[in-house]
Amino acid sequence: MSEPLRVLITGAAGQIAYSLLYSIAKGDVFGANQPIALHLLDIEVMNNVLNGVVMELQDCALPLLKEVIATHEYPKAFKDVDVAILVGAMPRREGMERKDLLKANVKIFKGQGEALNQYAKKTAKILVVGNPANTNCFICRKYAPSIPSENFTCLTRLDQNRAQGQIAQKLKESNVLVSSLDVSNVTIWGNHSSTQYPDVNHAVVNIQGKAVPAREAVKDDNYLDGAFIETVQKRGAAVIAARKLSSAMSAAKAICDHMRDWWTGTAAGQWVSMGVVSDGSYATETGLVFSFPVNISGGAWSIVQGLSISDKAKERIGITLNELVEEKNDAVAVCSD
Ligand SMILES: NC(=O)C1=CN([C@@H]2O[C@H](COP(=O)(O)OP(=O)(O)OC[C@H]3O[C@@H](n4cnc5c(N)ncnc54)[C@H](O)[C@@H]3O)[C@@H](O)[C@H]2O)C=CC1
Numbered sequence: 218m219s220e221p222l223r224v225l226i227t228g229a230a231g232q233i234a235y236s237l238l239y240s241i242a243k244g245d246v247f248g249a250n251q252p253i254a255l256h257l258l259d260i261e262v263m264n265n266v267l268n269g270v271v272m273e274l275q276d277c278a279l280p281l282l283k284e285v286i287a288t289h290e291y292p293k294a295f296k297d298v299d300v301a302i303l304v305g306a307m308p309r310r311e312g313m314e315r316k317d318l319l320k321a322n323v324k325i326f327k328g329q330g331e332a333l334n335q336y337a338k339k340t341a342k343i344l345v346v347g348n349p350a351n352t353n354c355f356i357c358r359k360y361a362p363s364i365p366s367e368n369f370t371c372l373t374r375l376d377q378n379r380a381q382g383q384i385a386q387k388l389k390e391s392n393v394l395v396s397s398l399d400v401s402n403v404t405i406w407g408n409h410s411s412t413q414y415p416d417v418n419h420a421v422v423n424i425q426g427k428a429v430p431a432r433e434a435v436k437d438d439n440y441l442d443g444a445f446i447e448t449v450q451k452r453g454a455a456v457i458a459a460r461k462l463s464s465a466m467s468a469a470k471a472i473c474d475h476m477r478d479w480w481t482g483t484a485a486g487q488w489v490s491m492g493v494v495s496d497g498s499y500a501t502e503t504g505l506v507f508s509f510p511v512n513i514s515g516g517a518w519s520i521v522q523g524l525s526i527s528d529k530a531k532e533r534i535g536i537t538l539n540e541l542v543e544e545k546n547d548a549v550a551v552c553s554d
């Protein structure tokens with residue numbers, strides 16, 4: 218067996234981590250033969266809760282889990298990590314937009330960027346989950362200049378999974394029985410916020426072994442251009458309104474999907490959506506962390522190029538782009554206070 222992969226999870230005493238740790242330690246993400254050392258970080262007041270999580274991990278009796286380091290200290294938490302999943306941050310409550318968290322959360326990602334820069338492996342793959350995820354990722358990368366920018370990503374896979382789920386659900390209404398996994402190449406453009414653009418123009422549904430364009434399968438452009446987009450954009454808020462807590466089980470599942478695909482690659486002809494550092498593709502601003510369609514091979518992602526983008530789609534991409542530019546300016550100002 219190989220050396221343990223050092224996987225840092227921040228916010229390890231919180232609700233997303235509680236759904237996430239088991240899948241990672243069991244081998245669902247990095248493979249059934251990959252030993253894992255978990256580095257669990259939370260703030261000092263959560264020490265007791267974190268100890269309880271460590272006890273439960275021991276009690277899961279997982280053969281791949283070789284070591285658990287639970288701490289509130291950055292030097293220990295970030296030391297030599299191969300993977301950093303940065304979840305720890307304040308979640309939003311009912312009535313808030315995710316960008317309302319910016320002031321409270323962005324400085325956490327400045328400090329964790331500095332810690333990655335100082336202590337993590339230079340090859341570390343980083344996934345930012347804490348909201349506002351794109352802008353926190355932008356700041357994290359800014360303060361970790363020794364790690365390549367392509368190693369920084371943020372989570373928009375939950376939005377992708379939601380979009381696939383909505384299309385599968387809609388098809389059930391006309392007795393076309395498919396699962397979310399039969400829907401591919403939906404793209405989430407831009408910000409993990411209510412301005413994101415879930416785009417079905419290149420999406421495909423596998424119906425009894427035949428690849429059918431999503432618009433042809435659904436046969437309802439009004440829905441796809443209206444209620445579908447709004448449902449995906451506002452799904453996080455709908456979960457908060459119902460649960461009085463933000464999504465956790467589905468967020469943990471999306472984190473696993475994101476990391477597993479980054480590790481093992483995307484299927485031929487299929488792409489996934491990830492927030493990545495923009496190279497200016499599709500008229501976006503270079504350097505912003507923007508969600509794009511990406512292909513992944515050999516642990517490296519590349520933005521899918523050459524997709525046709527309608528004028529309406531360009532307008533929607535422009536809206537989410539403008540929001541990200543504003544968030545970035547606010548975040549840079551907060552961090553230089
Ligand atoms: N990008 C996405 O798709 C999603 C993002 N989120 C975001 O993930 C974040 C975490 O959500 P939950 O787990 O539900 O929240 P939670 O409140 O249950 O857990 C957050 C944990 O982070 C810890 N924490 C706070 N500051 C920290 C720091 N400086 N270092 C390490 N740990 C710290 C807290 O003590 C707490 O244990 C929130 O910002 C939420 O909005 C949630 C769902 C989806």
Ligand SMILES: O=C([O-])CC(=O)C(=O)O
Nearest residue numbers: 309348375453454463464
């Ligand atoms: O909506 C929230 O605040 C939590 C989140 O990011 C999501 O569920 O997508």
